[in-house]
Amino acid sequence: MKKQALILAVLLPFLAKGQSSNFTLTGKIGHLNAPAKVYIDYMDFKDNGGNHEDSATVVNGTFTFSGNINGVGTARMALSHNGEGKQYAVYVGDVIYFYFGKEKVVISSKDSLSNAVFTGSKVYNEFVAYNREIGGTIMELTKNANLAYNAATPEQQKDSLFMAGLNKQFHDKVAERAKNQLLFARKHPASDFALVGLSEGLTFEKRPEELQPIFAGLSESLRNSKKGKDVDMRIKSITLTTKGAKAPVFKMNDVDGNPVSLASLKGKLVLLEFWASWCSPCRAENPNLKKQYELYKSKGFEILAVSLDKDKAKWKEAIAQDGLPWLHVSDLKGWGNEAGALYGITAVPAGFLIDKEGKIIGNDLRGEKLNAKLAELLGQ
Structure with missing residues (x-):
């Protein structure tokens, strides 16, 4: 009896894992083999059950992913043909974006994901019809x-x-x-x-x-x-958040865990800047922001930077590497950042210029447009 109980205890995790999968994505891309590797990121787009990541080595062109979603899943799949790694595959290599359901989906192509044909997915067919109606992806x-x-x-x-x-x-x-x-x-x-x-x-x-x-x-x-x-x-x-509206206020912790309130900055000209350590365009703007901050901080200019990072160490490292002397806050919830949700942030960088009375006077000003506006307001 004890032996049977032990066997059952060992098997239960595997049985549970098998039962929990309600979709499979099976690929057949030519005759690729290692070091070729496929990477996938997916989530339930309506229920936001969290982002899932997985990877699979390609064997004779084949790979399989399985998992569980509550409704319709949205996915990014990238193929590293020669073992260059995930970052290369996603940003330079062979990558596709698609939707799928609780289905057994087959993805096949002679050479690449970008030329792949999907079968077995009603949701994917609806996705194709949707894109046809709106004018393409x-x-x-x-x-x-x-x-x-x-x-x-x-x-x-x-x-x-x-x-x-x-x-x-x-x-x-x-x-x-x-x-x-x-x-x-x-x-x-x-x-x-x-x-x-x-x-x-x-x-x-x-x-x-x-x-x-x-x-x-x-x-x-x-x-x-x-x-x-x-x-x-x-x-x-x-x-x-339209121009002329009172800027929605919020309170969030800085890198040391101390709360910082947007309301406490009333009386200053504030650039509310949404960014992240992993955002290259954000960090490319930092040298210009530093120059403007040095020019106008003594005239009442302040920057409150809200990071959409999840990793505190990477957030702090980016601040140190770029030498950013202004106020920094984050709740480390990534795209779930509460201030980001309040301001409707869907992409970074994104910024709002707020006057001394707390009203929004500019959206997404950066580079020369920001510089000209600051010179107009503070350059006298």
């Missing part, structure tokens, strides 16, 4: 813009007017895509991708009077999901 629009640039002659590539035209074409298509996303949300209020479209589209559409009715028209289950509540808060944050 951002990656497709970017790829087409790059193709247009590469097709230009060397003379055209040096022509500022020609390049401005290409840039306008790209941004016009992105803006049109955002409008189509909101239209999709209106037309398909029960679709999971209505929430995706509204979430992405509101980044470009800043009129809450238009966005709120679209959100209200979504199905109750979508509105009450974690993603739905986040979208509702972001719509409300647009009203809260």
Whole structure:
């Protein structure tokens, strides 16, 4: 009896693990072998059950991932063909973004993830139909813009007017895509991708009077999901953070655990800067911020930097490496940062210039635009 109990105790974790998996992603990419490796990051996009990471070595072109999601999962999958590692695969190499469900999905291609065909996934087919209706993915629009640039002659590539035209074409298509996303949300209020479209589209559409009715028209289950509540808060944050609005106040701990309140900075011109140690564009702006801080700190200029880091050591290391002398706070919740949610932050860097009375007088000013505004306000 004891022996049987012991065997059962050993087997239970494995049985539980097998029972907990409600999806599989099986890949067949040519005949690749080690050191080729596939990396995946995925999460339930409505219930926000946390981000999951996994990796698999490719054996004769095949790999498999399995796990558990509550609803629809959103994933990033990257293939390192020659063992370059995850960072290279994600930012330089072979990478795809997709949605999937509680399904047995097969991903197959002769050579790469980027050319892969998906079978066995109703959710993926809905994702394809959604992208067809809104005008393609951002990656497709970017790829087409790059193709247009590469097709230009060397003379055209040096022509500022020609390049401005290409840039306008790209941004016009992105803006049109955002409008189509909101239209999709209106037309398909029960679709999971209505929430995706509204979430992405509101980044470009800043009129809450238009966005709120679209959100209200979504199905109750979508509105009450974690993603739905986040979208509702972001719509409300647009009203809260428009130019001329009173800046929403918050309190958050600095690197030493001491609370810092935005309200305590009333009487100063404050740049509320959202950033992260892993954000290259954020850190590229730091030298300019340092210069402006030195110029105007004696005239009442302050920077309150809110980090969207999760790792405190990396956050502190970035502050030290870049030599940033201003105020720093974080709750170390990453994209779940409470101040970030209050201000509707979906990308970094993002900044708000707040006057001495606590009103927002500028959004996303950086580089020369920030410098000119500071000179106008404090340069006398």
